[in-house]
Amino acid sequence: MRCDKLRPYACEHNWQSDGPKTSGPAGNGMKMTATAPWTTEKPTALLVLADGTVIEGKGIGATGKVQAEVVFNTALTGYEEILTDPSYLGQIVTFTFPHIGNIGTNDEDIEDLTPAARHGAVGVIFKADITEPSNYRAAKHLDAWLKSRGVIGLCGIDTRALTAWIRENGAPNAVIAHDPNGVFDLETLKAEARAWSGLEGLDLAKIASSGQSSQWVQTPWIWNEGYAELGADKAKYHVVCLDYGVKRNILRLFAGLDCKVTVVPATTSAEDVLAMQPDGIFLSNGPGDPAATGEYAVPVIRKLIKTDIPVFGICLGHQMLGLALGARTEKMHQGHHGANHPVKDHTTGKVEIVSMNHGFAVDTKSLPEGVEETHVSLFDGTNCGLRVAGKQIFSVQHHPEASPGPQDSHYLFRRFINMVRGKKGEAALAER
Numbered sequence: 176m177r178c179d180k181l182r183p184y185a186c187e188h189n190w191q192s193d194g195p196k197t198s199g200p201a202g203n204g205m206k207m208t209a210t211a212p213w214t215t216e217k218p219t220a221l222l223v224l225a226d227g228t229v230i231e232g233k234g235i236g237a238t239g240k241v242q243a244e245v246v247f248n249t250a251l252t253g254y255e256e257i258l259t260d261p262s263y264l265g266q267i268v269t270f271t272f273p274h275i276g277n278i279g280t281n282d283e284d285i286e287d288l289t290p291a292a293r294h295g296a297v298g299v300i301f302k303a304d305i306t307e308p309s310n311y312r313a314a315k316h317l318d319a320w321l322k323s324r325g326v327i328g329l330c331g332i333d334t335r336a337l338t339a340w341i342r343e344n345g346a347p348n349a350v351i352a353h354d355p356n357g358v359f360d361l362e363t364l365k366a367e368a369r370a371w372s373g374l375e376g377l378d379l380a381k382i383a384s385s386g387q388s389s390q391w392v393q394t395p396w397i398w399n400e401g402y403a404e405l406g407a408d409k410a411k412y413h414v415v416c417l418d419y420g421v422k423r424n425i426l427r428l429f430a431g432l433d434c435k436v437t438v439v440p441a442t443t444s445a446e447d448v449l450a451m452q453p454d455g456i457f458l459s460n461g462p463g464d465p466a467a468t469g470e471y472a473v474p475v476i477r478k479l480i481k482t483d484i485p486v487f488g489i490c491l492g493h494q495m496l497g498l499a500l501g502a503r504t505e506k507m508h509q510g511h512h513g514a515n516h517p518v519k520d521h522t523t524g525k526v527e528i529v530s531m532n533h534g535f536a537v538d539t540k541s542l543p544e545g546v547e548e549t550h551v552s553l554f555d556g557t558n559c560g561l562r563v564a565g566k567q568i569f570s571v572q573h574h575p576e577a578s579p580g581p582q583d584s585h586y587l588f589r590r591f592i593n594m595v596r597g598k599k600g601e602a603a604l605a606e607r
């Protein structure tokens with residue numbers, strides 16, 4: 176099937192990014208199979224969904240093709256942080272905001288620890304073509320940056336239509352392909368999109384973990400950015416971060432709370448973690464299916480939570496903590512990806528607007544006795560947090576570090592440090 180399926184969701188704008196604008200009623204101008212309007216030549220990029228849907232566009236970024244899951248992100252800002260969030264490994268991000276790339280890119284706004292390893296989204300879809308960057312911090316055009324990171328991109332389509340399609344049908348498996356000459360073997364691409372087994376059952380945390388391969392960094396290693404004056408060595412508390420694809424801003428926020436952070440690979444044993452004598456243990460975010468990490472991460476976490484050391488998990492770390500406690504995780508229909516999601520903290524009754532990026536969730540009904548749901552999504556009621564009764568163990572599904580996104584949930588870092596302080600007999604910091 177071609178893209179007629181997308182027609183019912185056409186917006187009032189023409190779907191082309193650079194072509195002549197049409198002003199007809201909703202639905203007019205939606206012609207996904209037309210020859211690309213920005214040129215007289217044929218399309219230079221294709222998005223081929225597993226059901227055979229073909230979306231033609233203009234190629235940007237790296238050339239080649241890749242199998243991945245297509246998701247949409249509704250954040251208005253922070254494209255560089257989004258695309259370098261290692262949790263997006265194995266995914267193509269469709270930005271619902273139409274103009275992406277206007278401020279270019281720089282070396283400071285990345286979220287992955289090992290840029291050379293290019294952990295992060297493998298593909299991107301934009302509505303408009305990338306314009307020349309206009310920002311004093313811009314060091315590189317987004318197109319060149321995508322190329323350098325090996326991210327394959329497509330622009331010039333109605334991303335609202337694609338987003339609506341995903342909302343209706345769920346995040347699809349797909350192949351994104353970019354060839355400057357517009358030469359594609361459509362049947363092969365369709366077969367590859369169909370053949371990809373998807374993120375369910377796929378363990379990517381081991382790949383995204385910075386220390387997993389000595390090719391990138393020596394491990395364990397000490398984070399050293401974001402300290403007010405003194406370096407990590409002078410920090411008061413010691414947090415060991417199990418790195419399943421951790422974002423930089425998480426580590427920065429720990430640094431800002433006077434923590435030295437030792438980052439260890441995803442497969443580090445519980446004994447090795449405990450030998451580092453941490454005051455607190457952090458379970459990071461990361462890509463892939465949490466249940467697929469059952470062989471290494473979950474058994475380690477199960478041992479760590481038997482101690483009395485405070486434990487805090489974010490996103491993948493939250494899901495794996497849930498598994499270690501005996502709960503189940505499940506694949507979501509379309510997932511949550513954005514910077515404007517309302518979440519309620521049951522422990523305070525307050526609502527926070529948060530950053531989200533997940534396609535799996537902890538099944539609330541499966542939480543065992545003694546494990547309490549602390550946070551819930553006000554969009555769809557899915558679980559967004561848990562804590563263990565009588566222990567200093569908690570985790571959240573959303574991204575309190577944001578980057579990009581609102582900082583409403585920063586208090587969760589203080590909640591964790593207060594557990595550490597409490598154990599040392601120190602007074603608690605104000606949470607908010």
Ligand SMILES: NC(=O)CC[C@H](N)C(=O)O
Binds near residue numbers: 262491534
């Ligand atoms: N941001 C994350 O840690 C994502 C966790 C997991 N890979 C998911 O998609 O649900």
